[in-house]
Amino acid sequence: MERHALLTDDLIKLSSCSEHVKCLIIGSGPAGYTAAIYAARADLNPVLYTGILAGGQLTQTTEVENYPGYPDGIQGPEMMENFRKQAERLGTDIRLGYITSVDFSGMPHVVVVDEAKTITADTVIISTGASAKWLGLESEQKYNGFGVSACAVCDGFFFRGQDLAIVGAGDTAAEEAIYLAKLARKVYMLVRRDEFRASKAMVQRVLNTPNIEILYNTETKEITGDGLNVTGVKVQNNKVQEETILDVTGFFVAIGHQPNTHIFKGWLDMDETGYIKTKPGTTYTNIRGVFCCGDAQDHVYRQAVTAAGTGCMAAIDAERYLAGRAADLILEEEAT
Incomplete structure (x- = not known):
């Protein structure tokens, strides 16, 4: 050594x-x-x-x-x-x-x-x-603890019945998305590429969860809010270079x-x-x-x-x- x-x-x-x-x-x-x-x-x-x-x-x-x-x-x-x-x-x-x-x-x-x-x-x-690894967005840190989290198990409870977004493509992201889906009304899963990095078994579990919507080739551009709490997330589809805003009240980072x-x-x-x-x-x-x-x-x-x-x-x-x-x-x- x-x-x-x-x-x-x-x-x-x-x-x-x-x-x-x-x-x-x-x-x-x-x-x-x-x-x-x-x-x-x-x-x-x-x-x-x-x-x-x-x-x-x-x-x-x-x-x-x-x-x-x-x-x-x-x-x-x-x-x-x-x-x-x-x-x-x-x-x-x-x-x-x-x-x-x-x-x-x-x-x-x-x-x-x-x-x-x-x-x-x-x-x-x-x-x-x-x-926790973060995306590096200024808005991400601005709303950290006020709608932005790096721990679904810690904070998912506060978002019961709401619409959420989670970024990540590995096993941890898949597991946390499934956990959030049990609490939330809907979960957007933001995957930067056109495929997961997670194991096939975990991907299958995500695909079989009806209230998870997977957005492939999607990059997070900004977390939006009212100055106090998260109100949405601006994302870009890198294939068509189109930006949209997802109406969510919670944003979870699961990139490691x-x-x-x-x-x-x-x-x-x-x-x-x-x-x-x-x-x-x-x-x-x-x-x-x-x-x-x-x-x-x-x-x-x-x-x-x-x-x-x-x-x-x-x-x-x-x-x-x-x-x-x-x-x-x-x-x-x-x-x-």
Whole structure:
């Protein structure tokens, strides 16, 4: 495996501003904060760096109604603030900062924060999440959370009985279109080419869903709205170069996600997309003492509740790993 080790000169230069921690958590979404809560209760004295977007993707959503414990729903930013406060109350040292490089070649592990400070850690929990891929339209971001979404399972509930559009041609797009069709009156599926990229089985399911209308060779030009919510989407048929506006109140983007894991390339085993591989049933990576939870390793479910669950697992795995190391050291001392 290719190693991107930190240069010795860099370590010497940064050594004056280094510190050592027992448990370092990288990322601050549901997975990271839950890992912090459990690690703090296990007396691991966790230090958590929030990353660029403190609170993760949920801080960019509005209503959350599918997380247990909130019978009336809750705003995404408020929910993440509750997570943060709980982690902090239990003793987590939460810091604003971005991890710019890592060195997992030995023990303890070494990370650099904001290219200015080194931290060594006995255990590292990675919870950097994943980011949805967007079309890149200005109107798409303007109405993000107000009719535009990248998660049908998260937000489809709010559009029951309405007309919707979804862009994408892969298995995920097909699956989400079918999910939305159960809730919506009609779903327009916008496919840029003249065929799907999805498997034949998924395509057949889409074709057999009566309230899904597939628009092939169709490109999204703009999401229209009244300044508050989505009211339509302007599309172009690339075969006849004709533009039309679809009257929809919701627009879903299903063109994939990108895990935020680039700084760990060369160190951790990943799939072809960049999701970190963990040992089945655990959060262990291929590097001892390094664990991964949340959407950085989950390309299937990508829900807040599943992320929180793996955050819990990561903290427990880290605690047991440290306990095992301590026991090994005692045995080594006794042997000598």
